[in-house]
Amino acid sequence: MRRERLKKMAVWKFASCDGCQLSLLDCEDELLTLAGKIKIAHFIEASRAVMRGPYDLSLVEGSITTPDDAERIKEVRRESRTLITIGACATSGGIQALRNFADVREFTSIVYARPEYIHTLAQSTGIADHVKVDFELRGCPINKRQLLEVILAFLKGRRPNIASESVCVECKARGNICIAVAKGVACMGPVTQAGCGAICPAYDRGCYGCFGPKEHANVNSLRADWSEQKGLSPLAMERLFHTFHAWAEPFRQAGLAAKQDLTPEIQRIEAECE
Amino acid sequence: MSDSKTKTIKVSYLARVEGEGALHVRMRKGKVEDVQLKIFEPPRFFEAFLRGRNALEAPDITARICGICPVAYQMSAVHAVEHALGVTVTEPLRDLRRLLYCGEWIESHTLHVYMLHAPDFLGFEDAMGMAKSHPKEVQMGLAIKKAGNSIVSVVGGREVHPINVKVGGFHRAPRPGEVRTLLEPLQRALAMAVDTVRWVAGFSFPDFDREPEFVALRHPTEYPMCDGRVVSSEGIDIDAVQFDDQFAEIHVPYTNALHSVVKGRGSYLTGPLARFNLNRSLLATTARSLADEFLLEIIVKSPFKSIIIRSIEIVHALEEAIRIIEKYRESPAPSVPFTLHAGAGAAVTEAPRGLLYHRYRLSEDGTILDAKIIPPTSQNQKSIEDDLRDLLPSRAALPKGELTHLCEQAIRNHDPCISCATHFLRLEIHDVEPSDGTVMP
Structure with a gap:
């Protein structure tokens, strides 16, 4: 019987913290089995051995923030039959997309003594802004169980079974008492996609939205509840929407809407930072 | 050229x-x-976008600098903010933080020893390749790593970017029952970690010594982790707030990371070698006896032997974690109360790969006016170049x-x-x- 050729997988990194690709190495129980089912052809963090493309599956971590990377992602796409992004940076630009609301030259001069040595783009953007993406796995970081499901589904040639419901659904399933109702905590669960296992409410804190906006997220209703029922300041609301998925459309808009109500407060802070 | x-x-x-x-x-x-x-x-400009954020957000935001050592970022962040606010956590909370940090040391060091470093000594491209001829060892590495990750999951909420750390303590103190489940896998991991030390100590090491200025934390009674004074083999002995007086960051054209130097002297080394050489006597019992058995030199000068030291530190972190868990009988109050106010604070903690410095200046309502973060790798970068030069x-x-x-x-x-x-x-x-x-x- 002829042995079937193992499919080739590559892991790529753009601007990111490495946490999502680390999730692959964190699959301690499955890693060696997985290595027997798919050829890990390019995974620089884990191996010196690099096989040339094309690759059957590429996992892409990180956001596009430099002119070179904007070119490199196109090459990765050309070499990849299926391209799946992993994590918040690759989905919506990640936390480094906070620069998109500011002047990046000013940012450079805050961090670096010689800003002229630094080459960077004005915006940090997700991969789908640059090339076609076949599937986006959410999370900051991704959930490793979901990552395994995505790889397995790819190997079987089926759609990954990844829920697109809100964190609230997971939270109920876990048997948590709703902290937004019971404790009046500002929780982003209602507008955030499930996948984490509702860990924040399980640890007595509000969800902070690290899996990004769920489909049809009703951010305006949540903002109204926060403002009217929970007495949150516009600044607190802006910060909640503008952290790990600040550049994802519903969160971007909601944060900007909150910000409109707080221009005087922002001016005060900017003056103090000077 | x-x-x-x-x-x-x-x-x-x-x-x-x-x-x-x-x-x-x-x-x-x-x-x-x-x-x-x-x-x-x-x-990625973390120090820039931290400006204008609330100090309470610092642990969640700075964790995203590194997916390999997020706990280190969270620990340096909370300690620096607490220093600015004059907050001291209770002893049980300090222990829980140490436990969480032990989890990260165990998983990060084991990742390095087994998946990144050991293949070099044995001539493999990666751990997956090494697993074919060394299945027992690789399985052992994965089991130790998993035990470390379990600590981070239980105490921190998840392995990468834990969600439970906050200024003043934790959002929720884990239940004794949750913590107890960690014990048995950690005890098994300890036996395997001891075998790991014996295994890596038998590798052959290139004949190469160098003695840079070693810089690490020092605590009077503990092998350093969350707190202590910053000391060096050349006589530095300062508090974290004096860090900027003693060390400077320089920006060189060929790299996006800033280089750190001891002012007036030059490069220095932080991390396992420095920690070990400056604090060896404070290791937990089994770790110390393994050190005495396999590292006879008083000062370890071979950077290649860092793999032995990392393995010994895994043993230490496992012993320490087990000690903390065994006395964890009831959940403490998850955090201490405090109020936000203006102030400035700094902290240095021992990330697995070396010193991590955070400094914040806060306004009246706790808004971050200014942040400075110096990661271990930028501190070590110049010293790594010196190793190659020699x-x-x-x-x-x-x-x-x-x-x-x-x-x-x-x-x-x-x-x-x-x-x-x-x-x-x-x-x-x-x-x-x-x-x-x-x-x-």
Whole structure:
């Protein structure tokens, strides 16, 4: 019987913290089995051995923030039959997309003594802004169980079974008492996609939205509840929407809407930072 | 450097480090003229966008600097903010933080020892390849790593970017029952970690010593982790708030990471070698006896032996974690109360790969006015270059492949986390031989 050729997988990194690709190495129980089912052809963090493309599956971590990377992602796409992004940076630009609301030259001069040595783009953007993406796995970081499901589904040639419901659904399933109702905590669960296992409410804190906006997220209703029922300041609301998925459309808009109500407060802070 | 007498050896990538970078070496007649460790991990500007955020957000935001050592970022952040606010956590909360940090030391060190570093000594490209002929060892590594990760999951809420850490303590103190489940796997991991020390101590190490200025934390009674004074082998003995007086960051053109130096002296080394050389007597019992058995030298000067020290530190962290868990009988109040106010604070903690410094200045309502973060890899970067500068001259005649591999290994000795400071290291060796024009292949 002829042995079937193992499919080739590559892991790529753009601007990111490495946490999502680390999730692959964190699959301690499955890693060696997985290595027997798919050829890990390019995974620089884990191996010196690099096989040339094309690759059957590429996992892409990180956001596009430099002119070179904007070119490199196109090459990765050309070499990849299926391209799946992993994590918040690759989905919506990640936390480094906070620069998109500011002047990046000013940012450079805050961090670096010689800003002229630094080459960077004005915006940090997700991969789908640059090339076609076949599937986006959410999370900051991704959930490793979901990552395994995505790889397995790819190997079987089926759609990954990844829920697109809100964190609230997971939270109920876990048997948590709703902290937004019971404790009046500002929780982003209602507008955030499930996948984490509702860990924040399980640890007595509000969800902070690290899996990004769920489909049809009703951010305006949540903002109204926060403002009217929970007495949150516009600044607190802006910060909640503008952290790990600040550049994802519903969160971007909601944060900007909150910000409109707080221009005087922002001016005060900017003056103090000077 | 592109005339006919110049030779460029291009080796595609230095892998098995965390982050993106390249190494550039220029040699003439076997003498090293220039070594540049370049980091091209794109800048992400954390210190800039922290301005205007609330200090309470610092632990969640700064964790995202590094997916390999998020707990280190959270620990330095909360300690620095607490210092600014004059907050001290209770003893049980301090223990819980230590437990969480032990979890990260165990998983990060085990990742490095088994998946990134050991393959170098045994001639494999990666751990998956190594698993074919060393299945028992690789399984052991995965089991130890899993035990460390379980601590981070239970105490922190998840393995990467834990959600339970906050200024003043935790959002929720884990229940004794949850913590107890960790004990048995940790005890099994401890036995395996002891075997790991014996295993790696039997590797063969290149004959190479260097004695940089070692810098680490020192605590009167504990092997350092969350707190202590910053001390060095050259006599530095300061509090975290004095860090900027003693150390300076310089920006060099070829890298996106800033270099740190001791003011008036130059490069220094933090991390396992420094910690061990300055605090060896404070290791937990089994770890200390393993050190006495396998590291006879008073000061370990071989950076290649960092793999032994990391393995000993895994044993230490496991012993420490077990000790904390065994006395964890009831959940303490999860955090101490405090109010936000204006102030400035700094903290240094021991990330697995070295010192991590955070400093914040806060306004009346706790808004961050100014933040400074110095990750371990940017502190070690210059010292890594110095290692190569000293290592290469006597080995210049080695075949290209071997020389390159040795350079990679010398860099991996220090477990650079290049996302903190950068992902692949592209290695280029330029060899200039003007006298006879012989070029290596």
